[in-house]
Amino acid sequence: xxxxxxxxxxxxxxxxxxxxxxxxLLLSLIILIFLFTALFFKYERGNSxxxxxxxxxxxxxxxxxxxLVIICALFVLLVLILSLGFxxxxxxxxx
Amino acid sequence: xxxxxFTWLFILLSSLAFKRETIKNSPSYSPLISILIPAxxxxxxxxxxxxxxxxxxxxxxxxxxICHNCSDRTFEVASSLRDERxxxxxxxxxxxxxxxxxxxxxxxxxxxxxxxxxxxxxxxPHFLQRIIGYFxxxxxQAIQAxxxxxxxxxxxxxxxxxxEYDLFGMPFWEGRMALGLSCTIGGxxxxxxxxxxxxxxxWENELIEDFDLxxxxxxxxxxxxxxxxxxxxxxxxxxxxxxxIQRARWIKGHFKILRKRMFQPFPLFDIIYMxxxxxxxxxxxxxxxxxxxxxxxxxxxxxxxxxPSVYLWLLSLIAMYLFFVYRAISQKEPRDIIYLPVFFLFSxxx
Numbered sequence: 001x002x003x004x005x006x007x008x009x010x011x012x013x014x015x016x017x018x019x020x021x022x023x024x025l026l027l028s029l030i031i032l033i034f035l036f037t038a039l040f041f042k043y044e045r046g047n048s049x050x051x052x053x054x055x056x057x058x059x060x061x062x063x064x065x066x067x068l069v070i071i072c073a074l075f076v077l078l079v080l081i082l083s084l085g086f087x088x089x090x091x092x093x094x095x
Numbered sequence: 096x097x098x099x100x101f102t103w104l105f106i107l108l109s110s111l112a113f114k115r116e117t118i119k120n121s122p123s124y125s126p127l128i129s130i131l132i133p134a135x136x137x138x139x140x141x142x143x144x145x146x147x148x149x150x151x152x153x154x155x156x157x158x159x160x161i162c163h164n165c166s167d168r169t170f171e172v173a174s175s176l177r178d179e180r181x182x183x184x185x186x187x188x189x190x191x192x193x194x195x196x197x198x199x200x201x202x203x204x205x206x207x208x209x210x211x212x213x214x215x216x217x218x219x220p221h222f223l224q225r226i227i228g229y230f231x232x233x234x235x236q237a238i239q240a241x242x243x244x245x246x247x248x249x250x251x252x253x254x255x256x257x258x259e260y261d262l263f264g265m266p267f268w269e270g271r272m273a274l275g276l277s278c279t280i281g282g283x284x285x286x287x288x289x290x291x292x293x294x295x296x297x298w299e300n301e302l303i304e305d306f307d308l309x310x311x312x313x314x315x316x317x318x319x320x321x322x323x324x325x326x327x328x329x330x331x332x333x334x335x336x337x338x339x340i341q342r343a344r345w346i347k348g349h350f351k352i353l354r355k356r357m358f359q360p361f362p363l364f365d366i367i368y369m370x371x372x373x374x375x376x377x378x379x380x381x382x383x384x385x386x387x388x389x390x391x392x393x394x395x396x397x398x399x400x401x402x403p404s405v406y407l408w409l410l411s412l413i414a415m416y417l418f419f420v421y422r423a424i425s426q427k428e429p430r431d432i433i434y435l436p437v438f439f440l441f442s443x444x445x
Contacts, residue, residue: 030440037437038251044430045248056252058334065335073440080409 026077030070100411106270107418113269116235116320118228126230128156128223129206129289133196137214138168140330144216145176153223159203160214161186163196169214194298201289201297209292213283217245217328225325226286236291237312238322240284241265245328252338255441256331258434261426262419263442268321277318279368280309284327291317302348310356313365412439 016024038054041047047054057063130148134141141160148158158181162170165185173183186199197211208230212218222240229238242264244257268278282305295311298304312319332338416435423431 033436033440034251037434040433041251041254047248047250049250054250056250056333056335056338059336062335065339069335069441 022081023074023078026074026081027070030073030077034070100408100415103267104411104414104418106274107263107266107415108270109273110266110269112273114273115323116229116232118225119231120228121231124227124231125155126208126227127206128153128208128210128226129204130156130158130210130212131197131200131204132158132160132212132214133163133193133200134160134165134169134173134214135163135193135196136165136167136169138165138172140215141169141173142176144212144214144218145173145181147218147220147222149176149178149180150220151218151223152220153227156180156223157204157206158182159184159200161196161200163193163199164188164191190300192300192304194300194304197304198297201292204289207289209287209289211283211285211287212327213329215245215330216283219326222325222327225322229320229322229325230286230288235320236317237285237287237319238325239268239278239281239319240286240325240327241321241323242281242284243326243328245330246333247331249333251437252335252441253331253333254434255438256338258419258431258438259442261428262422262431262438265323266418266422269323272321276365277309277313278321280305280312280319283329284325285319286322286325287312301352302344303352306349307352307355310352310359310361310365313361314359 034055038051042049042051042054052058052063055066057066132141132144145158145160148156158178160173160181160183162173162183163186170183170185173181182203184199184203186196188195201209208226210223210226226238226240229235242260244253244260246253247257248254264281271278282303285305285308291312295308295315299307301307309319332341416439419435419438420432423429423435
């Protein structure tokens with residue numbers, strides 16, 4: 001608790017350092033894009049597929065490949081964000 | 096990576112100057128068309144495509160179905176149709192490969208024009224009539240039909256593949272045509288004069304025999320014309336595992352052909368196209384560097400990026416996105432814009 005309180009003073013909005021916060025935010029964004037688009041697709045096309053099948057997932061292998069796609073997308077977006085300097089320079093982490 | 100991004104962008108933007116080849120409808124031109132359909136365990140779909148061809152407005156054709164190493168009832172189902180234009184062949188070989196079936200089928204072709212199809216395709220009734228329109232021009236030796244997605248409504252993955260073809264694949268072909276280059280071959284919906292096919296020795300048994308055929312045609316100076324009004328509906332893999340297996344086969348086949356034809360002469364854009372799989376590696380290298388960014392910082396091994404290149408890359412991504420928006424609107428499919436964010440995520444790996 002003490003650590004988190006100390007971090008909150010360093011990182012203004014969230015008590016997490018950027019190397020945890022940014023990937024988490026991006027991951028949530030990517031998953032949300034997939035989920036909302038799948039829902040929209042279901043609504044627009046009147047598709048009766050179950051939700052996982054709608055995302056192209058039928059077997060465990062499909063799920064692993066889907067995760068791989070999300071991880072790749074996350075990496076590529078992180079490259080852009082880090083490279084363009086959207087992130088503040090990493091503050092020295094609390095000891 | 097920047098080079099490939101800007102080459103792709105340049106070709107996509109060139110598609111804005113694309114003009115369809117002029118079609119001459121000469122009533123005196125009435126050739127026989129041979130349609131080759133290789134089939135491997137396709138009992139579920141084979142009747143659909145055969146019925147599509149039997150309903151064609153152009154009646155002078157020959158259908159050759161090659162049931163290759165089938166363990167289901169494809170042969171029986173295809174043979175159940177009674178039509179003198181239909182020829183069903185059963186082929187058993189030790190080796191696998193679509194090219195074996197195609198070459199076997201070519202031996203049975205009698206028409207001047209050969210159409211290569213997949214067994215899971217569908218075609219509209221005017222498909223052959225429109226092909227004749229193109230081939231009545233004696234300068235045209237080969238055409239590639241427009242590939243549409245048969246199962247786009249199945250799930251989000253097939254929808255993304257439809258967008259990939261409609262917003263990227265087809266403009267890519269149009270751009271190449273506008274630049275005076277040859278359209279690449281898509282593996283189905285390919286139409287070639289039989290004489291040319293025989294001259295190049297048919298298909299070679301490669302993982303992607305279509306790309307190999309394209310190389311052989313390019314080396315002989317034969318230009319494949321893109322025919323946007325000749326439509327062919329293709330079935331796309333509906334699940335991630337089948338999609339990844341298909342793409343891995345494409346990449347492996349691409350490398351194999353690259354190794355085989357590396358030292359042969361090709362036009363510059365074709366060399367870039369052939370080398371394109373190599374450009375994907377920097378992409379994943381970037382991802383790896385990103386993954387290692389913070390551990391490196393912690394270890395005191397700070398890494399810096401070369402900013403101008405990243406800005407240019409971002410610029411190319413934004414330009415492509417805007418092009419896709421324009422394309423969706425010009426194709427009268429503005430609702431596709433809603434799918435663009437998920438399509439972009441899909442295309443990072445697709």
